[in-house]
Structure formats: structure tokens, C-alpha cells
Amino acid sequence: MxxxxxxxxxxxxxxxxxxxxxxxxxxxxxxxxxxxxxxxxxxxxxxxxxxxxxxxxxxxxxxxxxxxxxxxxxxxxxxxxxxxxxxxxxxxxxxxxxxxxxxxxxxxxxxxxxxxxxxxxxxxxxxxxxxAPRFSYRGVMLDIARHFFDADQIIRLIDQLAAVKINHLHLHLTDDQGWRLEIPGWPELTRSGAASAVGGGPGGFLTTADFERVVRHAASRFVTIVPEVDMPGHTNAAIVAYPELAPEGYAIAPFTGMDVGFSSLSIEAEVTYRFIDEVVGHIASLTPGPYVHLGGDESFATKDEDFCRFIERATAIIAAHGKTPIGWHEIGLCRGLPAGTIGQYWSYRVPQDDAGERARSIVEQGGSLILSPADAVYLDIKPEAGYPLGLEWTGAPTPLAQVVDWDPATLVPDVGEEHILGIEAPVWTETIETSADLEAMVFPRVLGVADMAWADAATDVPRRVAALLPRLDAAGIRFGPA
The missing domain is CATH 3.30.379.10 (Chitobiase/beta-hexosaminidase domain 2-like)
Incomplete structure (x- = not known):
């Protein structure tokens, strides 16, 4: 049998x-x-x-x-x-x-x-x-900005994900609450910028050597690291470190809450683009993979015109460093994206507001999409009502059966599967503080993501995942509810 x-x-x-x-x-x-x-x-x-x-x-x-x-x-x-x-x-x-x-x-x-x-x-x-796989990109995103996870914790996760053929780990390295990667020439990023977390914890950061160790280990497991520096929003920690990056009148103070959309880099100041060039240049030099992710989501404090001026300049900087830009689907508002730019769709299984339009815009400009529908594959959403970890901003928990209850080929209207690079399951860490927390939220639901991203059709997933739970237990994975 x-x-x-x-x-x-x-x-x-x-x-x-x-x-x-x-x-x-x-x-x-x-x-x-x-x-x-x-x-x-x-x-x-x-x-x-x-x-x-x-x-x-x-x-x-x-x-x-x-x-x-x-x-x-x-x-x-x-x-x-x-x-x-x-x-x-x-x-x-x-x-x-x-x-x-x-x-x-x-x-x-x-x-x-x-x-x-x-x-x-x-x-x-x-x-x-x-x-052979259906999609070449099968990913998980780990947010190490809201709560910090060190190199050993990241390496443990890489091994666990590689066992089910996940081959990309997107590291969300920066946000309002903390800056998590050492950048030469910008020491305050990892002094004041890294010294906070959601709830007021001590924060932390990866040294260059730490990041290089993660990248080497990932390569040995055929996993590509996708580094993200979120901008122009989600940048409060960078502004705390270097106030000259802030727009005029910005109130500068460390942030340990969970609100979003209040921060922005200065769109006008040239120091902003020198900062981006040096940050991206350092990250590109450490990362053999083809991508650098610039975020671009929830930039509510930035006017649309300013947002697009910024995104077009920032994506050009990434391209100049030899990397393909990735951004959350909001960057599709802008019409001057470099050819090949990748959008990461994070709306719902039924696109809300202008999310589908923004995603299509990226494809129309010669790009492709990574699919991360929030009410299906956001693994920071509670797996069941009342679970002590996770959020419910999508309106309801996301059990395993819902993780696979959508079709990548039809998710974004008028975007066919030939324009889909793959699927990624984000894990935001507002409520996730330890490796045990992380494993409980990622497993076993990530098995559904892995099945959907590899196989031509994900079928009978809850029963099949249940059959693998003894294997997760044997591997020492502290899994949560399905």
C-alpha cells in the first residue's frame, strides 16, 4: 500500500x-x-x-x-x-x-x-x-519585523518547509516595529531601529554573517531566499533610526503596536533614494536569488501620485542592482514598472476593491503574479475560532479546508495560469513570538499550500493531511489545529 x-x-x-x-x-x-x-x-x-x-x-x-x-x-x-x-x-x-x-x-x-x-x-x-511541479514558485513568507526570529529559528523553518517541497522563503525584514538586517554605513538601523517589537519586546537583528548563513543553508535545501524591505510605508523603524528619511511634520517615535498605514519615507528627499540604493545594493550582494521585494502595501500616508513616483524610482534601483522587483499588488497602480516586475496579490479569494485591477496592471506591463489570497493562505489567521494565536481581520478563521478552496488559474479575472509564477503563504507575526508559536500556525495548514502549489489539483487534502500528522510529530514539529 x-x-x-x-x-x-x-x-x-x-x-x-x-x-x-x-x-x-x-x-x-x-x-x-x-x-x-x-x-x-x-x-x-x-x-x-x-x-x-x-x-x-x-x-x-x-x-x-x-x-x-x-x-x-x-x-x-x-x-x-x-x-x-x-x-x-x-x-x-x-x-x-x-x-x-x-x-x-x-x-x-x-x-x-x-x-x-x-x-x-x-x-x-x-x-x-x-x-514535476505545477508552479516553479512555492513559497512561505516569514515576518521577522513584528517579532524577531534569529538565524537558527529561520534555518529550522527552512528544513521543515523543504521537506514538503516549498522552495522559496520570503523574509519580511523591516516594518514599523523593527529593522532586522545590518546595513553597512547605516548603523542606527540596528541600534535604535532594531530595538523594538510588537508589545514592547527587545527586538533584534540579523548580522551580515547571520543572513549569509541563512542564505547558504537555504541553498543547500534548494530554497531561494526572497528579501523584503517594505517601503514607502511600514517604515517607522527606519525613520526612528534616521529622521532625515521622514517627510516634513512626521512624529518620530518607536512603535510597538499593530496599526498600519501611518508611516512613509520622504518622497522628495534625495537621501531617501541614496538610502534605498545602499540598502538594496547590500542585500543584492548577499542574495544569490533573482528577487528583491520592495513591499509597497498599505501606503495610506502617501498620495497616489507620490506613491507612483517613489515606486517607479525604487523598482528601477532594484533592477539596476540586477534583481527582479517584487511588490505587493498595490504597485499595479503605477504604470512605469520595469519589465518583468512581479506582483504579489494579497486580496481575497474574490478580489476586493481594486485588487484585481492592480494585479492585472502588473501583468499588462509584462510582469507576473505570486498569489497569496489572504482568506486562504495567510497562515497568521486563526485556524479555528478561539485559538489563542493569530488574527481574524479577514472576518473568520481559516481552517485547512479553506486553504485549498480556490483555483489559482481563475483567482484574478482575465489573468491566466501562464502569468502565475506560483503561490506563497505569508506568516505575519503580530501574535507569534516563538518557534513553537510559528510551527503551530504554519503546520499542518502549509501542507495544503504545498499540495496546491505542486500538484495539478489539490484533492482530499484534509484527510491526507491527517494521515501525515504522525510524521510531523515524529519530526518534532509542534503543529496546531487543521
Whole structure:
């Protein structure tokens, strides 16, 4: 019997032969030693087996990671076959082998996720899998500005997300409550600007070395870091650090509340654009991924004309540093966006106000969309009424069944799937302070996001997620309600 797999592969066929048994003698045979050691590191703790990694000839009982073509033309396409003689994962690209490894994990008993030796029969069903993702961008956003999360906490989340084939982590690095990344030449950002949080906590920040460590670890898990510096609104912490960035008459004081839309950078002052250029330049130098996110949401304190002058100049700065700009869908108000700019849609499953129009405008200018409908995939919204964590500004809780109750291909009227880059689930942290809080809000609902973003159709998700809860428990994930 094939266990539940999330995300669901494109093709899974049970074969009639005997099971593959992972044994003490099993080796991992591959010419990709880093991937081989990664797989061995996943399997050794619970099995207690040595699982040597070798580039030698394969033999019966081995796990083989091989190069070669696989189903689909995506970089993450892979094929997996298991029978009594061997498990073989084949992919043209290393990202595909990594994806196949995650499927192999779920084909093994849930106890494989534990970090101490377990008494279990390590059987893999006789099966063939051919797989490739629906969307190339499958993301989660972590807000480390409202409450700070350090490099170790971010790395733990990366490992958890990569296990279900999430391949982008969007880090919301700045907001009214705190500035969370060291920027050379602007020391007050991480002195006064980082010293606050929602509720008056101590705040904190990532050093350049911290951020580089996060980026390196993410790359080892085939996860792209998407850094965001929100502007021109959500900038109170930057203004506290450098009052010259404020428009005339702005009341400068640290902010520890949860209101939005009151702050703005000065649109007129040239120091604003020198600041943006130096911040973006530093972040771009640290980030191998193609994107820099400039926010652009909830800029209620900025007139539309000024907002567009700012957005057009800021996106041009990002492009000049060799990165593709991403902005929340409000940037679609502006008509001078660089070609290829990406909009992140965050309205509801039924677009409200002018959200659909703004999103279409970005596509009409040669861009594409990341979809984050707030009443479906905002994982900071309570999963059920009365839950102690989370918010309800969408009007109701978001249980797992609602996470997948929409169609990416029809969400934004007159925008077809060919213009959809992927799906991202934001996690805002006004009420989330610890890794335990974070895991309870992200899991298990993110499994629905992962399934929807990878599979051609997300079906029977609540039942399938329930079947994976013992695996989350074995992995030490402190999940919340579905």
C-alpha cells in the first residue's frame, strides 16, 4: 500500500513486486556526494545504519541517486522507482534529486523522522513515481519585523518547509516595529531601529554573517531566499533610526503596536533614494536569488501620485542592482514598472476593491503574479475560532479546508495560469513570538499550500493531511489545529 504523499506526485503507480527493505548493508550510490550525504543524514538517526555514500557500482539493496532525464521539463522533475533490489531516484538536475529524496522520506515509515534509533521495519513499497511541479514558485513568507526570529529559528523553518517541497522563503525584514538586517554605513538601523517589537519586546537583528548563513543553508535545501524591505510605508523603524528619511511634520517615535498605514519615507528627499540604493545594493550582494521585494502595501500616508513616483524610482534601483522587483499588488497602480516586475496579490479569494485591477496592471506591463489570497493562505489567521494565536481581520478563521478552496488559474479575472509564477503563504507575526508559536500556525495548514502549489489539483487534502500528522510529530514539529 502506498502511503499518503504531500504534495501529491503527478503519477504514482504501485508495482506488484516485493518491498524494498532499508538494511544495515544498504549504501547510497551517487556521483552527487552532497546530496548523498544529505540523504544519509536524514536516514541515519532513526535507523542507526552507517549508510555509506559511494560513487562506485550499484548493487542489490542500494539507494541510487542518478543523473538523467525525468518526467517533465522543470528543474525539479524527477522519477523514482522502488522494488526489492533497489530504490532509484533519477533527475536531470540536483533540485529534482532533492525533490525525489523528499518523496522517498514519505514512502518510509513516519518513524524515519525521529532523531533516535527506532525499532522499525524500514520498508519502501514497490512503486514508480514520475513527478514535476505545477508552479516553479512555492513559497512561505516569514515576518521577522513584528517579532524577531534569529538565524537558527529561520534555518529550522527552512528544513521543515523543504521537506514538503516549498522552495522559496520570503523574509519580511523591516516594518514599523523593527529593522532586522545590518546595513553597512547605516548603523542606527540596528541600534535604535532594531530595538523594538510588537508589545514592547527587545527586538533584534540579523548580522551580515547571520543572513549569509541563512542564505547558504537555504541553498543547500534548494530554497531561494526572497528579501523584503517594505517601503514607502511600514517604515517607522527606519525613520526612528534616521529622521532625515521622514517627510516634513512626521512624529518620530518607536512603535510597538499593530496599526498600519501611518508611516512613509520622504518622497522628495534625495537621501531617501541614496538610502534605498545602499540598502538594496547590500542585500543584492548577499542574495544569490533573482528577487528583491520592495513591499509597497498599505501606503495610506502617501498620495497616489507620490506613491507612483517613489515606486517607479525604487523598482528601477532594484533592477539596476540586477534583481527582479517584487511588490505587493498595490504597485499595479503605477504604470512605469520595469519589465518583468512581479506582483504579489494579497486580496481575497474574490478580489476586493481594486485588487484585481492592480494585479492585472502588473501583468499588462509584462510582469507576473505570486498569489497569496489572504482568506486562504495567510497562515497568521486563526485556524479555528478561539485559538489563542493569530488574527481574524479577514472576518473568520481559516481552517485547512479553506486553504485549498480556490483555483489559482481563475483567482484574478482575465489573468491566466501562464502569468502565475506560483503561490506563497505569508506568516505575519503580530501574535507569534516563538518557534513553537510559528510551527503551530504554519503546520499542518502549509501542507495544503504545498499540495496546491505542486500538484495539478489539490484533492482530499484534509484527510491526507491527517494521515501525515504522525510524521510531523515524529519530526518534532509542534503543529496546531487543521
Amino acid at each position: 502506498i502511503p499518503v504523499l504531500i504534495p501529491r506526485p503527478r503519477v504514482v503507480e504501485e508495482q506488484g513486486g516485493d518491498l524494498f527493505l532499508l538494511r544495515r548493508e544498504t549504501r547510497i550510490v551517487t556521483r552527487r556526494p552532497k546530496l548523498g550525504e544529505y540523504l544519509a543524514g536524514l536516514l541515519r538517526p532513526a535507523t542507526g545504519f552507517a549508510l555509506p555514500v559511494t560513487a562506485g557500482e550499484r548493487s542489490e539493496g542500494d539507494i541510487v541517486l542518478a543523473g538523467g532525464g525525468a518526467a517533465g521539463d522543470a528543474s525539479e522533475a524527477y522519477a523514482l522507482s522502488a522494488d526489492a533490489a533497489a530504490v532509484t531516484i533519477t533527475a536531470e538536475h540536483d533540485a529534482g534529486l532533492f525533490a525525489g529524496i523528499q518523496t522517498l522520506r514519505q514512502l518510509l515509515p513516519a518513524e524515519i523522522e525521529r532523531d533516535t534509533v527506532q525499532d522499525a521495519a524500514w520498508a519502501v513499497p514497490a512503486v514508480t513515481v514520475e513527478d
